[in-house]
Amino acid sequence: MSEPTVRRRRPGLPRRRGLLLRREVAASLVSVAGLVGAPVRDSDGRDVGRLVDVVVRWDRSAYPQVSGIVVKVGFRRTFVHAADLAQVARREVQVSSTRVDLRDYERREGESLLVKDLLDHQLVDVDGARVVRAADLYLALLGQRYWVVGVDVSFRSFLRRVLPGRARSRATPERVLDFAAIQQFGLPGDPLRLRRAHRTLERLRPAELADLLEDLGRPQRQALLSMLHPDTAADALEEMTAEELELLLREVPDEQAAELLARMEPDEAVEALRDLPEEERETLLAAMPAQRAEELSRLLAYDDEVAGGIMTTSLMVLGLDETVASVRERVLEHRGDQDLVGLVVVDDDGRLVDDLSLLDLLAGDPSEPASALVAPPYPGTVTPEADLAEVVEQLTANRGASLVVVDAEGRPLGRILADDVVDALMATRSGRHWPWQVGP
Amino acid sequence: MRLLALFAVVGPGLIAGLSDDDPAGITTYSVLGAQFGYQLLWVLLVSTVALILFQALGARIGVVTGQGLTGLIRQKYGAPAATGAMLALLAANIGTTAAEFAGIAAGFQLFGVPKTLSVPLSALLVTTLVLRGGFRGVERVLLVLSAVFICYVGAGILANPDWAAAARGLVVPTMPLTREALIISTATLGTTLAPWGLAFIQSYAVDKRLTTNDLSLLRIDVVTGALLTGVIGFFVVVSCAATLHVHGVSINNAADAAAALEPLAGTLAKGLFAVGLIGAALLAASILPLSTAYAVSDMTGSPAALDDKIKEAPLFYATIAVVTVVGGALVLIPGAPLVTILVGTQVLNAVLLLPLLAFMHGIARDRDLMGQYRASWGAAVGYQVAIAGISVCIVALGVLSLKP
Numbered sequence: 001m002s003e004p005t006v007r008r009r010r011p012g013l014p015r016r017r018g019l020l021l022r023r024e025v026a027a028s029l030v031s032v033a034g035l036v037g038a039p040v041r042d043s044d045g046r047d048v049g050r051l052v053d054v055v056v057r058w059d060r061s062a063y064p065q066v067s068g069i070v071v072k073v074g075f076r077r078t079f080v081h082a083a084d085l086a087q088v089a090r091r092e093v094q095v096s097s098t099r100v101d102l103r104d105y106e107r108r109e110g111e112s113l114l115v116k117d118l119l120d121h122q123l124v125d126v127d128g129a130r131v132v133r134a135a136d137l138y139l140a141l142l143g144q145r146y147w148v149v150g151v152d153v154s155f156r157s158f159l160r161r162v163l164p165g166r167a168r169s170r171a172t173p174e175r176v177l178d179f180a181a182i183q184q185f186g187l188p189g190d191p192l193r194l195r196r197a198h199r200t201l202e203r204l205r206p207a208e209l210a211d212l213l214e215d216l217g218r219p220q221r222q223a224l225l226s227m228l229h230p231d232t233a234a235d236a237l238e239e240m241t242a243e244e245l246e247l248l249l250r251e252v253p254d255e256q257a258a259e260l261l262a263r264m265e266p267d268e269a270v271e272a273l274r275d276l277p278e279e280e281r282e283t284l285l286a287a288m289p290a291q292r293a294e295e296l297s298r299l300l301a302y303d304d305e306v307a308g309g310i311m312t313t314s315l316m317v318l319g320l321d322e323t324v325a326s327v328r329e330r331v332l333e334h335r336g337d338q339d340l341v342g343l344v345v346v347d348d349d350g351r352l353v354d355d356l357s358l359l360d361l362l363a364g365d366p367s368e369p370a371s372a373l374v375a376p377p378y379p380g381t382v383t384p385e386a387d388l389a390e391v392v393e394q395l396t397a398n399r400g401a402s403l404v405v406v407d408a409e410g411r412p413l414g415r416i417l418a419d420d421v422v423d424a425l426m427a428t429r430s431g432r433h434w435p436w437q438v439g440p
Numbered sequence: 441m442r443l444l445a446l447f448a449v450v451g452p453g454l455i456a457g458l459s460d461d462d463p464a465g466i467t468t469y470s471v472l473g474a475q476f477g478y479q480l481l482w483v484l485l486v487s488t489v490a491l492i493l494f495q496a497l498g499a500r501i502g503v504v505t506g507q508g509l510t511g512l513i514r515q516k517y518g519a520p521a522a523t524g525a526m527l528a529l530l531a532a533n534i535g536t537t538a539a540e541f542a543g544i545a546a547g548f549q550l551f552g553v554p555k556t557l558s559v560p561l562s563a564l565l566v567t568t569l570v571l572r573g574g575f576r577g578v579e580r581v582l583l584v585l586s587a588v589f590i591c592y593v594g595a596g597i598l599a600n601p602d603w604a605a606a607a608r609g610l611v612v613p614t615m616p617l618t619r620e621a622l623i624i625s626t627a628t629l630g631t632t633l634a635p636w637g638l639a640f641i642q643s644y645a646v647d648k649r650l651t652t653n654d655l656s657l658l659r660i661d662v663v664t665g666a667l668l669t670g671v672i673g674f675f676v677v678v679s680c681a682a683t684l685h686v687h688g689v690s691i692n693n694a695a696d697a698a699a700a701l702e703p704l705a706g707t708l709a710k711g712l713f714a715v716g717l718i719g720a721a722l723l724a725a726s727i728l729p730l731s732t733a734y735a736v737s738d739m740t741g742s743p744a745a746l747d748d749k750i751k752e753a754p755l756f757y758a759t760i761a762v763v764t765v766v767g768g769a770l771v772l773i774p775g776a777p778l779v780t781i782l783v784g785t786q787v788l789n790a791v792l793l794l795p796l797l798a799f800m801h802g803i804a805r806d807r808d809l810m811g812q813y814r815a816s817w818g819a820a821v822g823y824q825v826a827i828a829g830i831s832v833c834i835v836a837l838g839v840l841s842l843k844p
Contacts, residue, residue, distance in 0.1 A: 033519070120514045120522075122507075122741070133514065133741025155740050155755070161519040221506065251651050 026171045029149070030088055032114050032137040033161050034169020040071045040093045043086065049073035051093055054114040054139070055105075056148055066139060066146040069093065070105050070113070079105040088139065088146055090169045114148070122220055123151065124212055125177050131215040135161065138171055150176040209236035214244050225252065234263035237272075246275040249284075258287035261296075267312035267420050270299040274309075299414075307391050308384030310424050311405045311414035318345045318370045320353065325366035331358070341402045344412045345370050351410040355379045357400070381406045384413060388424055391416060461589045461672050462724040463543020463717050464536060465631045467782040469673045470697040472624050473680030474690055476616075478602065478609030481677055483625045485610055487632035488670030490826045494797060495662045497804055497815070497823070498638045502645030503655055504813045505803075508738035509639045513799050516806060522739050525795055530763070532635040532792040533732045535785035537767030540725040542778045545771055546693065547717035550710050556772060562718075563768045566726045567760070571746065588716030589672055595701045596675035599682035606678055622837040627783045629830055630790030632669060638796060640731045643738070652813070692779060728767075733759040791834055797827050 032054055040048045049071040056064035066088075068081045078101055086096040112118065114137055125132050136152040154175035161168055204212070209228070213221055213236060225233055237245055237260055249257045249272060261269045261284060273281050273296060281300075285293045295313055302308030316334065318327055327343065334340055343356040354374040364373050380394045381404050395403045395418065403416045472480055498509065505512060510529070514522035544562050545555035615621050641662065650658055683702065684691065691697050698713035730746075736759045737744035744756035771781065801823045804815035815823070 120518060122511075122515075131741075133511070135519070135741070153741065155742075158519055158740060159523075162523045216506075247648070250653075 026173055029138040029140055029171040029173060030090060031169050031171045032139060033119065034090060036115055038091050038093055040095060042095055048095060052077055053116055055111050056114060057111055063147045063149055067111065076102060077105045078102060082145060122216060131212060138173065150178060152176050206235040207239045210239035213240065213248065222252065230259055230263050234260050238264055238268040242271060242275055245272050249276065250280065254283055254287050258284045262288045262292045265312055266295060266299060266314055267310060270296055273300060274304055302384055305388060306384065307382045307386040307405050307416060310420045311416045313414045315412055315415055316340060316343050317412065318343055320345060320347055320369060320371040322370045324361065324364040324368050324370065327361060327370060331361065341417065344404060345374055346412065352381065352404060352406050352412045355404050379404065391421060395421060461669060462540060462720045464539035464782050464786050466589060466676060467697060467779060468627045468631045468786055469676040470680045471691050471783060472628055473677035474684040475624065476621065477681045477685040478605040479614060480625060481606060481609035482611060482613045483628050484670065484673050484677060487629050488666060491633050491669065492663055492666040493822060493826060494633060494638055494800065495641050495666055496659055497800055498642040499645045499658050499662050500655060500813060501803055502642035503650045503652060503658065504810050506646055508643045508646055508735060510735045511738035512803055514739050516803055516809065517799065525799060526736060526739050528792040528795055529635055529639060529735055530732060532789050533728050534763055534766050535788045536634060536636060537725060537728045537763050538770040539782050539785045540721040541768050541771040542781045543717050543721035546778050547714040550698065550714040559768050559771055562722060563764055566722055567764055570726050570730060588712055588719065591701060591712060592672055592675040592679055596679040599679050601678045601682035619840045622840055623787060626790045626833050626837050627786035629833060630786040630793065633793060634789055635793050635796050636728055636731055639735050640727065643731065643734055729760040729763040732763050790830060794831060801827065
């Protein structure tokens with residue numbers, strides 16, 4: 001049984017009181033699904049028409065305000081302004097003005113229709129980081145106006161709508177999401193404007209964004225991608241499984257795909273490019289900045305079962321003479337970089353001297369040169385041609401979180417991170433699949 | 441030609457096509473041939489054309505919108521309509537699952553295994569394999585087994601059929617206005633244009649994240665699969681017409697149907713037929729409960745997957761259980777006539793098709809959902825004609841059933 005989200009029980013509050021509270025709350029909400037087809041009456045009690053839809057206006061506040069209703073009068077769909085609404089009750093609506101504007105309702109900028117655009121459509125629950133379908137929407141009277149306060153996504157409310165008349169219109173706030181936490185996409189006539197800042201979405205963790213991208217239908221997925229800052233989008237893409245990512249990249253326009261790939265970490269980008277058909281790979285590489293394309297092409301040359309194929313080329317390289325203080329500054333500049341797990345120290349010929357951890361850097365004296373931090377034990381390395389078994393062996397022997405890859409002369413080429421090794425060893429699958437799609 | 445690209449896309453149409461040659465299909469086509477000879481071949485032709493039309497439409501809707509059929513119906517038509525459509529799909533799928541188990545029972549009966557043993561065991565086997573994920577290797581074996589029905593092509597040719605009569609039957613639409621003729625025609629429509637196949641192909645296109653670039657390749661795949669169904673069906677009818685109808689033998693059980701393979705396989709006919717029956721039935725029985733469960737979770741809006749625990753996705757697993765158990769139970773009823781079940785469930789399919797096809801037509805014409813891929817006026821007329829044709833069949837059947 002799912003928990004009613006309305007329950008805010010303080011310890012010791014008797015059960016009956018909780019039940020009454022829930023009932024009170026339910027009684028104060030008006031179900032939009034129940035309003036569909038409800039009679040609209042004027043102050044004398046005469047029928048004007050039937051309610052067809054509820055118009056809301058999106059502004060900067062979290063909850064949309066009801067700006068009017070669409071009433072079917074004869075064959076016309078007319079608009080009644082919210083100011084003329086005397087009362088919106090469970091199964092009928094009263095208007096205070098008998099004047100009816102007989103022009104057909106036309107949607108204006110910034111307006112949405114609750115029944116046509118939101119009810120039964122896919123929405124993104126930012127708090128829960130998942131995709132839901134709105135089973136019902138709830139209105140509440142606050143001040144003099146009606147506001148949309150919640151979205152009900154429970155199965156029970158979905159079933160309730162199949163029932164006739166009275167039962168259909170009863171608010172059952174079971175799994176109600178705060179409307180402030182909802183992000184909606186692809187409004188007709190208003191495709192990409194956000195109600196609330198991209199900030200809401202940026203709050204989500206990359207893995208959660210990746211899950212959302214997997215669950216949404218195509219137009220919403222495109223909309224979500226374009227709403228995100230490219231760096232955030234790239235982070236989310238890194239969390240997707242290889243197969244999902246491949247499918248996504250094939251879906252979006254080439255320039256967008258190239259941009260996203262260019263912003264991803266090299267090792268993840270290479271993994272994604274490897275899965276694409278050759279033709280598409282060439283197109284995307286051509287659309288990227290030349291330097292990036294060259295870097296990725298070099299990595300692509302390696303097979304994905306050897307060290308060169310799973311390493312990332314983003315390295316922080318230090319000279320022996322650099323001071324700890326200036327290194328710290330450089331590290332701080334790259335604070336957002338997830339792959340910064342170590343610092344490579346090279347000599348004047350560019351050959352690897354040591355691989356320092358951030359902890360070593362922290363412990364160092366700011367005025368000292370980096371060479372003072374160089375100390376045994378020196379980490380082992382592998383060449384780009386080393387196979388996975390060797391990589392694992394060396395990684396375990398190092399007892400570190402990463403392994404440096406060097407060329408034949410000992411110059412550092414890249415770094416292998418633990419999660420890349422795990423990815424290479426396992427093939428995980430998630431999401432929907434058919435019986436024959438299961439398996440490594 | 442991007443052959444390699446084709447193989448990346450190929451799958452759903454072909455699988456749906458081959459799965460249409462399931463026990464229900466083979467039995468229905470056999471009865472069609474045995475009872476009416478070549479006369480009703482045109483019904484098969486019409487069904488295949490309708491299959492191509494609507495499967496291509498389903499695939500296209502899936503590719504363009506990125507959503508499954510039941511979810512889309514909910515979005516466009518609301519909760520009551522979606523629930524109705526879902527119930528119709530559920531009933532049709534339970535019926536078809538019963539048909540698959542009936543096929544398994546019939547196949548094993550030819551080897552002497554009683555249905556009380558074969559049905560529960562195969563249900564258990566299929567469910568475990570699908571849920572635990574050990575299905576992949578088994579699937580290849582089953583595909584090979586079900587490909588046995590391609591033997592019908594050989595059998596049909598070797599049986600020396602009257603090709604002129606076959607050609608006539610294919611092109612000239614005549615029908616004796618008897619209840620039996622209408623039943624079998626409706627069943628042919630229902631089994632060829634199976635509701636589950638429509639939802640499945642859309643769902644598959646969504647899951648494989650096919651894009652509009654892949655549409656032309658997908659169309660080829662769908663058409664190939666549908667043609668395969670039609671061709672195999674044609675030869676099933678022809679071989680039964682040439683061997684059984686000629687001698688006035690009607691089909692009461694699987695052994696009778698197997699006799700149609702004798703020109704090709706001689707004494708091996710029965711064994712071959714049974715093996716193909718079992719293979720095709722197991723394959724379809726693995727897809728049906730899963731496809732229904734995906735449709736349910738599409739509709740309720742909570743995407744579910746086989747990775748979820750039972751507690752996380754109760755409705756998903758409940759659907760799989762209900763479809764499998766009820767389907768199997770229907771067959772296990774003592775004295776249940778297997779051939780009647782096989783044909784009867786397909787008539788049910790045809791009836792339950794109507795709301796689904798109507799919804800698909802509505803979605804295809806929706807500019808908001810389909811954008812530039814909206815069905816053209818000409819295509820819409822095509823769909824309407826097909827829907828009208830099916831309705832006429834069903835109404836006629838209903839009328840004739842009520843007549844004393």
